[in-house]
């Protein structure tokens with residue numbers, strides 16, 4: 001499978017500030033995974049994975065079940081040691097961050113909070129370890145819509161409420177980097193929309209937001225960048241727009257005289273990409289015009305197929321070879 005790489009971005013824009021907060025968009029506020037490999041015994045959870053996450057964007061971390069998303073996040077958060085390679089946040093290993101909660105906020109497992117505590121006490125305990133006062137605890141409870149149940153025990157919370165509590169914990173230190181593992185799990189449609197808007201607002205403040213999911217339908221509305229992995233390996237590092245363009249508007253053309261046809265198509269204004277198998281991916285001309293042009297140049301074509309896949313189909317096609325479990329055929 002061809003790895004789609006986003007073109008180098010021409011600048012991320014000026015650093016933005018949250019009200020009274022740090023300059024989140026400052027250079028270096030990124031997540032950087034380099035040739036990361038993580039083995040569990042004979043199992044390879046992450047396989048020489050490299051990607052970067054930039055500030056000011058919501059980056060969707062996508063992959064089928066067992067792709068290695070959680071493992072990568074766990075290594076980034078210092079909860080698992082890499083077998084080889086590196087996973088850095090703001091240029092350092094998590095263990096080397098001085099005040100980690102102020103730099104990185106994370107939600108890994110919404111059920112990890114102790115049920116016997118109230119939401120307020122849970123956050124207050126976390127806050128104390130990072131010298132964060134009770135006013136901030138109240139503020140994040142308000143921000144995630146749990147202010148009314150702050151004094152209730154977590155054991156009575158629905159999964160959706162626990163997800164909100166986990167997000168409140170991630171926001172406690174007002175960090176410039178946020179890493180959320182499947183945060184919409186258990187949320188109802190209103191909750192899904194809320195989290196989408198929250199993540200986009202946080203990225204709009206210049207923060208670095210990495211959010212994992214195995215559903216493209218979720219990510220296409222939330223993320224602007226995508227890192228797609230399968231079986232621990234990078235499949236695509238792209239933007240939603242590029243993925244849409246590649247899969248929705250191109251026309252696949254097969255011919256024995258690829259370079260010649262590509263020149264003719266480009267002369268007619270098309271942009272042409274040569275796939276790894278020699279087929280041409282043509283944008284800017286419709287199948288009829290492509291056929292006419294080929295006929296005018298007496299170039300036989302074997303196939304002219306418009307690509308009309310949705311992002312979901314594009315994602316399924318990209319990850320088809322990487323499914324851990326699949327229906328028997």
Ligand SMILES: Nc1ncnc2c1ncn2[C@@H]1O[C@H](COP(=O)(O)OP(=O)(O)OP(=O)(O)O)[C@@H](O)[C@H]1O
Pocket residue numbers: 040043044045063064065066067068069070071072214
């Ligand atoms: N602690 C562990 N011990 C052994 N194997 C593990 C461990 N953690 C993860 N794995 C294995 O590593 C692979 C990657 O798992 P991981 O949980 O990182 O994937 P994921 O992309 O987050 O999947 P999901 O979407 O299902 O949460 C899987 O095959 C999993 O079984």
